[in-house]
Amino acid sequence: MAAEFSRRTEGLLDRADTICERRGANLTELRRHVLDLVLDAASPTGAYELLDRLRRTRRAAAPPTIYRALDFLLEHGLIHRVERLSAFVGCVAGCTAAPDGESHTHAAQFLICRDCGRAIELQDRHVSAVLARAARDAGFTIASATIEAEGLCSTCRASATARTSVSV
Numbered sequence: 037m038a039a040e041f042s043r044r045t046e047g048l049l050d051r052a053d054t055i056c057e058r059r060g061a062n063l064t065e066l067r068r069h070v071l072d073l074v075l076d077a078a079s080p081t082g083a084y085e086l087l088d089r090l091r092r093t094r095r096a097a098a099p100p101t102i103y104r105a106l107d108f109l110l111e112h113g114l115i116h117r118v119e120r121l122s123a124f125v126g127c128v129a130g131c132t133a134a135p136d137g138e139s140h141t142h143a144a145q146f147l148i149c150r151d152c153g154r155a156i157e158l159q160d161r162h163v164s165a166v167l168a169r170a171a172r173d174a175g176f177t178i179a180s181a182t183i184e185a186e187g188l189c190s191t192c193r194a195s196a197t198a199r200t201s202v203s204v
């Protein structure tokens with residue numbers, strides 16, 4: 037399980053390298069390290085928690101260190117900020133794979149579990165398209181958008197159902 041997760045992280049890091057190379061952006065060792073920490077976390081992680089983890093190997097790391105790295109990763113669409121949780125999560129493949137320009141109007145969509153805190157990213161182009169059209173009708177140009185829905189994930193819903201049926 038752990039090996040599988042790190043293989044996934046490895047793949048995403050490789051993708052990040054390719055994206056940055058194509059854009060002429062410099063994915064420094066520090067930025068890559070922060071991305072690695074975000075990707076390796078099971079659920080969205082706050083900046084200070086990331087800083088704590090970073091300090092295990094980089095004792096001199098300070099809040100500006102982490103914020104600057106996170107800004108870079110956000111700017112290049114490698115991570116998302118989940119506003120509801122004030123936390124960061126890695127972008128699943130696809131957001132930044134969109135042709136240039138399209139990625140800027142892409143609305144990131146998250147299903148956030150109240151129980152386990154996981155954030156599942158959806159890749160529904162129709163949702164983005166509907167939002168873009170509604171905005172256009174209102175004469176509005178969207179620079180960035182994040183749609184966040186809160187509820188229970190399938191795992192937590194299943195265990196909640198199991199708990200209920202045991203107590204009945």
Ligand SMILES: [Zn+2]
Pocket residue numbers: 116126127128131132144157
């Ligand atoms: Zn994304």
Ligand SMILES: [Zn+2]
Pocket residue numbers: 149150151152153154188189190191192193
């Ligand atoms: Zn859950």
